[in-house]
Amino acid sequence: MLSDAPALQPLIDAMRDGIAVLSQDGTIICVNTTWRQFAIENGGDPERHYVGTNYLGICRKSAEQGDRLAGQVEAGITETLASGADFRIQYPCHSDTQQRWFELVTTPLVLERERYILITHRNVTTLERARLDLNDAEQNTRNLSAIVATMPDAVIAFDLQGRITSWNAAAEKLYGYQRGGMLGQSIEMLYPSDWPQAASDYIAEIVKSEISHFDVVRQTRSGELRTIAVTAAPILSATGDVIGVSTVHRDVTEERLAEQRLRSVLDNLFSFVGVLEPDGTLVEANRAPLEAAGIEANDVLGKKFWDCYWWNYAPETQNRLRQSCARARAGEVLRYDIQVQVAGGQLLWIDFQLAPLFDSDGEVINLIPSGIDISDRKAMIAALETSHDTFKNLVAGSPFGIYTVDADFRLAHVSSGAQKVFENVRPLIGRDFGEALRIIWPEPFAREVVDLFRHTLATGESYHSPSTIERRHDLEEVESYDWKIDRITMPDGRYGVVCNFYDLSERQRYDEHIRYLMREVNHRSKNLLTVVLSMARQTARSSPPEDFIDRFSKRLYSLSGSQDLIVQGNWGGVGVRDLVKSQLRHLGEGLQANGIRLNGPDVTLTPTAAQGIGMALHELSTNAMKYGSLSVTGGTVFIDWSTTGNGKSFTIRWKEAGGPPVSTPEHSGFGRTVIERMAALSVGGAVELDYAPEGVQWQLTAPMEEVALTAAAAELIKARGEG
Structure with a gap:
């Protein structure tokens, strides 16, 4: 044993690194306070702190189990014992809560002519983290440079005097100047000659507000003036001092012009057109619905669509609008007639449509509500229904003849106008139709008519005889009829045949003409809305979002011109x-x-x-x-x-x-x-x-x-x- 260990112990205890002294056979003969504390805190030997344990033996055993680091440490200690050369190695020593790195150093120690090994475990976590952070910073710098160089928008940086320090490829394309000729030049090279603000004004505002968004007009190398959307932020040094400004320039000339044109087009449409956020917030509305309701844009913009003046006259209407927005947000197109509130609290019928607007990735970015006044159409439908009821009442009591034959081939109904034809047939209702005809008409005409009725009943094929002249069997008189038969569904759900005789074609043509007019009114009222929606979809599918408004508004303006001529x-x-x-x-x-x-x-x-x-x-x-x-x-x-x-x-x-x-x-x-x-x-x-x-x-x-x-x-x- 080391006789000077008591004198050595205070020296190694004073050292902040973990210290252990090994004998020549690798046995730990003493450790310092830092070593003991580390052993206690990390689940090591709490009693002896590995004193008396063979350090080389532990390393050898771990190396045999595949621990490469343990094998390197064993070899290093052995070499120090043999040659007296120092050995050092860095290794990770992570816990469950933190990452740590240590450096192991073995140094020969001679006391009382005996050779020992002084093992030092030094915590180098701070140095290692600094090295890793430096590597990350260098990589981030390279990544940032690559991003800036390939960005589609112009990225321009300049110092506090306005001298350009960075100019990417997109800036070359936008302004026409090469990077080499712009570095060191004043950013004011891009300003129009009559531009009212100097670069120093912008720099002061950007430094003060830290980041800023604004539109400016800038001049290209060819002299063309472009509207530019600028995003600017200060550049800070490592000490936090502002040393320059970084800006992103995007050409929005056509976009701003498109916004103005679209606003003009929308405001001159006679129909309602709006734009909603996917959550139903109204962000745009044309002039027609605002004027109809007697309100200003500020009264409704920013509100949920269903809470706006047009719909707040009834909770059930608001709820329907809320549900429609949810369905449109899921990709559905909805269309129905609904009443909208206009000035004075009056209600107006409109043909309403709500459609999703998709971006190029198929995501819903907006909802487009639109509507056309159909009050006249509603009035015409009501008038048509009244006309239909009136017509039905007139048929029931008209002098023209109408009768029906049921699925059992029996007379089911005979109008007042048809009673005279069947005056010699009694009983009448429920009578076999073939028997009734043979009372009135001779053969073979009676048989031919019966066959025609049975054929229509079986196949649904109609038959029309514009002029039939026959001598009646019961009256011995010649009579002429214009008659037509059709298969119908009787009240019991089975097929039957209806016969109209005498000239009802004029009234039928009149009724069909009224229906045609109604279809035309309905079709024309919806046509403009359908074409506008189709154009919006096609333009959205083939255009990036930033070009949509421009292209859509131009095509809408063109369509409007053609539409005016067609209507005229x-x-x-x-x-x-x-x-x-x-x-x-x-x-x-x-x-x-x-x-x-x-x-x-x-x-x-x-x-x-x-x-x-x-x-x-x-x-x-x-x-x-x-x-x-x-x-x-x-x-x-x-x-x-x-x-x-x-x-x-x-x-x-x-x-x-x-x-x-x-x-x-x-x-x-x-x-x-x-x-x-x-x-x-x-x-x-x-x-x-x-x-x-x-x-x-x-x-x-x-x-x-x-x-x-x-x-x-x-x-x-x-x-x-x-x-």
Whole structure:
């Protein structure tokens, strides 16, 4: 044993690391206070603290069980004993509650000419964590640099003097300046010459508020002014001092213009259109419902839809709206008639629809409520029901003849007007129909009529004889009838046959005409709503969310122009020249007068053709104004149409000239689908589209019968309108 252990113990106890002294055979002969405390706190030997235990033996046993670290420690201690060289190794020593790392150091110790080993277990957790944090920081820096470099939005950083320190690839694309030429330049290079604020003003506001969102106007290298949405935040040093500003720039020029156009379009619609958050909160409403109710937008925006003025007249109505929002949020489209409250507490019937709006991932991002006033339709339906009841009462007592035959082939009902025909048949009701006929009519006519009734009863096939002239068997008189038989369901649920005789066709035509008018009124009142919803869905599926409003509003404006012409024409035909002018109206009077040339004969298009061709003309004019001949002074568009092949074919052409050079676009979106496919499909024709360098050329050719409204069809529409 070490005789100087009592003198050595205070020295090792004063050391903060865990210390143990080993003899040459590896036996622990003494340990310090830190060692003993660690053993107690971590489930070790609480009595002797491993004094007297062979340290090398413990390591050897653990190594044999697969502990690689124990084998390395055994080898290191053995080498220190043999050569006197120090050995050190770092190892993890984690507990259930914390992560720890230690460094084991073996040092030779000579006392009283005896060689020992001094083993030190030093806690290096703080150093190891610092090293790991440094590695993580370095990796995070590399990750952040990669993210910034590949972001689709422009990322620009500058110091407190406004000198640019970072400029990513998206910034190069947005502004047209290369990164190498911008580093060190003033951020004010992007400001328009008349911009009222300096970079220092923005820096002061950003530093004060820590993060900021705002719109500005900035100028590209080509001199183009763009509306930019800026998100800015201060850059801090390691000590927390502000050393610069980081900004994200997103071009929202078209989005802001689209918002203005959409607002204009929505406010000029005669129907109700709104936008809800998925939870039912109203975030947008057009002018029509606000004016109808006599309220302001601030009275309803931000409220749950069912709590707004239009619906708070009845709890059951509010509950129905609440349930409808939940179903629409799940992806369902709902449509029904409901009463809405307008100014003065009056109730108005509307055809109401609530539809979900999906993003490109199929997630519901908004709910779109819409409605059309159908008060007139409701009044007409009520009038029709009254007319039907009146008609039924008139039939029961009319001089025209109506009678029925049941499934047992017996007379079941004979109207007052039919009694005279059966005046010599008694008893009448319940009488076998064949016997009754043979009393009135001779053979073979009676047998032929019986066979016709039985055939209709068995097959449901109707029979109509516009003129039957026969001599009655019972009266010996010649009589003439216009009669018709049909199979019906009798009150007992079985089939029967009804016979109408004398001329009831005029009344039937009148009744059918009334029903046709009602279907037309119902169809036309819903048509605009259906087309708008279909367009919103197609645009949402083919456009990212940030482009939806712009593209949807433009197409809605185009549809509105065609719709106005169709309505003005009493839902009949639309002249080509009128259609073209309506679709170019958004260009402005100056551009229409100086940049558009029209030529073609008077041709009246069907509503379907007008709608398809009108949408194509709108897409072409929009592209021409943005990229083509109408985007520069002096550019021209020639639009002409003609009939060929002895009037069997119709052709309309669009040709641009005097604009910038044209090349085929790399991407094909919904607009190109409208120009190439939808216009052709609407008229059963074919489209030729050529991106010639001197200007876009588009031609649609279709059969005349699919495009033009025929004289017969025009007369029919006129007659229906007058009826």
